[in-house]
Amino acid sequence: MTPNEPPPAMTPAEVGDESPGPALSSGPLVWAATIVFTTLLLALLGRVLWLVVPSLLAIIVYYALFPLVRRLTLAGVQRPTAAAVVAGVVFVGASIAMVPVVSWIAAHAGAGQELLYRYLDAGRMLVERTMTMLDARFEFLARMNFHGQIAMRLAEFGDTYLQKHAGSLLLGAAVWLPSLLLAPFFAFFFLRDGKRFLKFVGGAVPNAYFERTLDMVERVHTTARAYIQGMLKLTAIDTAFLGLGLWALGVPGAPVLGLLAAVLAWVPFVGPIIAGIIVVLVTATDLPHDPDIVYAVIVLLACVRLLDDFVFMPLTVGRSLRMHPLPTVLLIFIGGAVAGIPGLILALPLAAVVMVVAGTIGGIVDNPRLRARHAFAKRLHTQRVTADLTP
Amino acid sequence: MLTLFNKRSKEGLRISMLRKLSLFATLSRSELRVVDSLLHERRYLKGEIVFDEGEEGQALYAIISGRVLVCRQGEPETGRIAELEAGVAFGELALLDNAPRSAQTRAAQDCVLASLSRSDFESLLDTHAVVASKIALQLARQFGRQLRERVGGGAP
Numbered sequence: 359m360t361p362n363e364p365p366p367a368m369t370p371a372e373v374g375d376e377s378p379g380p381a382l383s384s385g386p387l388v389w390a391a392t393i394v395f396t397t398l399l400l401a402l403l404g405r406v407l408w409l410v411v412p413s414l415l416a417i418i419v420y421y422a423l424f425p426l427v428r429r430l431t432l433a434g435v436q437r438p439t440a441a442a443v444v445a446g447v448v449f450v451g452a453s454i455a456m457v458p459v460v461s462w463i464a465a466h467a468g469a470g471q472e473l474l475y476r477y478l479d480a481g482r483m484l485v486e487r488t489m490t491m492l493d494a495r496f497e498f499l500a501r502m503n504f505h506g507q508i509a510m511r512l513a514e515f516g517d518t519y520l521q522k523h524a525g526s527l528l529l530g531a532a533v534w535l536p537s538l539l540l541a542p543f544f545a546f547f548f549l550r551d552g553k554r555f556l557k558f559v560g561g562a563v564p565n566a567y568f569e570r571t572l573d574m575v576e577r578v579h580t581t582a583r584a585y586i587q588g589m590l591k592l593t594a595i596d597t598a599f600l601g602l603g604l605w606a607l608g609v610p611g612a613p614v615l616g617l618l619a620a621v622l623a624w625v626p627f628v629g630p631i632i633a634g635i636i637v638v639l640v641t642a643t644d645l646p647h648d649p650d651i652v653y654a655v656i657v658l659l660a661c662v663r664l665l666d667d668f669v670f671m672p673l674t675v676g677r678s679l680r681m682h683p684l685p686t687v688l689l690i691f692i693g694g695a696v697a698g699i700p701g702l703i704l705a706l707p708l709a710a711v712v713m714v715v716a717g718t719i720g721g722i723v724d725n726p727r728l729r730a731r732h733a734f735a736k737r738l739h740t741q742r743v744t745a746d747l748t749p
Numbered sequence: 750m751l752t753l754f755n756k757r758s759k760e761g762l763r764i765s766m767l768r769k770l771s772l773f774a775t776l777s778r779s780e781l782r783v784v785d786s787l788l789h790e791r792r793y794l795k796g797e798i799v800f801d802e803g804e805e806g807q808a809l810y811a812i813i814s815g816r817v818l819v820c821r822q823g824e825p826e827t828g829r830i831a832e833l834e835a836g837v838a839f840g841e842l843a844l845l846d847n848a849p850r851s852a853q854t855r856a857a858q859d860c861v862l863a864s865l866s867r868s869d870f871e872s873l874l875d876t877h878a879v880v881a882s883k884i885a886l887q888l889a890r891q892f893g894r895q896l897r898e899r900v901g902g903g904a905p
Binding site: 428437553554560566727 | 779789790791793794797799800801806808866875876
């Protein structure tokens with residue numbers, strides 16, 4: 359073949375096969391690849407948590423502010439200006455809101471440990487009171503010395519574990535704080551230059567796969583947006599229900615506790631338990647002579663949890679991730695094992711994104727026509743650049 | 750200062766280049782800037798396939814430079830339907846009605862194409878309805894022209 363001849367025509371198999379072949383988007387290979395890649399990604403991300411956590415927060419902030427930026431662009435404002443205005447307003451608002459929080463922290467910083475032990479003591483008293491009541495009602499518990507064993511475990515926990523780890527926990531939080539400051543910085547640039555970044559990435563994709571990539575990017579964006587905006591709505595609903603419920607029960611600081619519990623619910627399994635412990639400890643400390651309110655708070659938390667799982671979550675987050683419950687639970691446990699709490703939060707949305715990407719790559723691998731078109735384009739290119747190199 | 754000037758003149762060149770595309774001919778300078786932020790520029794070598802007949806369409810294309818052949822699947826010589834020149838848009842049908850691509854397109858010469866994705870076109874309808882309606886009007890005019898050419902060779 360001389361360089362000036364047209365490149366070899368595509369083979370009949372390459373030309374004739376227009377069908378995409380069996381769909382792999384939900385096949386076992388794509389599922390297996392999704393679980394394996396998600397696990398590998400989580401393991402990798404677990405090593406750069408200082409970057410992952412602010413990025414995750416930035417993505418949440420991005421999807422929270424995205425509707426505002428969109429509203430401004432709808433009104434005719436250019437995207438960079440809209441991003442700057444929204445980021446500026448939110449920054450100023452957040453700074454003003456932080457003033458009372460910072461002054462409260464400054465006022466109570468010295469008494470932090472004392473405050474912690476006061477809450478823990480109240481919790482211990484609540485457990486002891488409950489155990490005494492249970493012993494009185496159920497004789498077999500008294501015979502097992504259930505009360506004594508629980509009291510001993512709690513004392514051990516308070517005396518050894520907390521004393522040993524409280525300092526390192528506080529130090530860890532202080533180390534994390536600077537990297538968290540990256541979150542608003544990242545969020546601003548996501549809002550301002552998101553499209554430019556996608557164009558940059560799109561430029562690296564071969565022509566044959568370009569439209570598939572556009573489709574994949576759109577589906578990743580839609581999935582992430584549906585999940586995070588759904589979770590934000592769920593947080594607002596949880597805050598309202600818990601805040602109102604705690605306020606009706608007469609718990610001091612009900613809105614703050616409601617918000618805290620709703621935010622902690624982002625962490626699957628562990629989050630609601632930690633939130634429950636905090637709310638119960640605060641209630642037991644602030645209302646020490648009214649154990650019935652504490653039990654009512656526990657019932658309220660359980661009811662809101664059930665409402666979340668069966669009513670609010672299907673309405674807000676819905677089936678945005680379109681995943682079967684079995685791999686879902688498996689992935690959450692894997693996430694927790696390889697990357698701790700960030701892994702628990704990241705496991706599901708990351709798996710959903712990996713599934714979309716794996717589905718697209720599966721579709722390309724399974725489509726000989728697309729691969730042949732890419733090979734054909736490469737041959738054309740090779741022929742062009744070697745046109746003057748023949749002896 | 751010089752960098753800013755270079756950036757401005759580069760942007761000016763790009764805007765005047767976009768204005769030459771029939772799809773964007775009626776857009777103002779600021780509207781073209783909005784559209785430009787959504788366009789992907791793709792380069793194709795002569796003979797390279799842009800899309801196949803029957804494929805699910807995710808984007809429309811406008812020819813910035815070069816020529817594009819529209820033909821029946823795998824029949825660039827015998828199944829030739831049309832040859833499009835710079836400034837013309839194609840691939841818009843699949844975008845509007847979600848139908849599979851109705852023909853194959855190949856680069857008849859080395860060409861540069863501007864591509865607007867379905868999702869970006871749809872978001873343009875939401876965020877910049879005036880821009881989207883101007884593009885849609887241009888698309889309708891192009892359809893009308895093509896229809897007249899097919900049925901009677903330029904009847905009113």
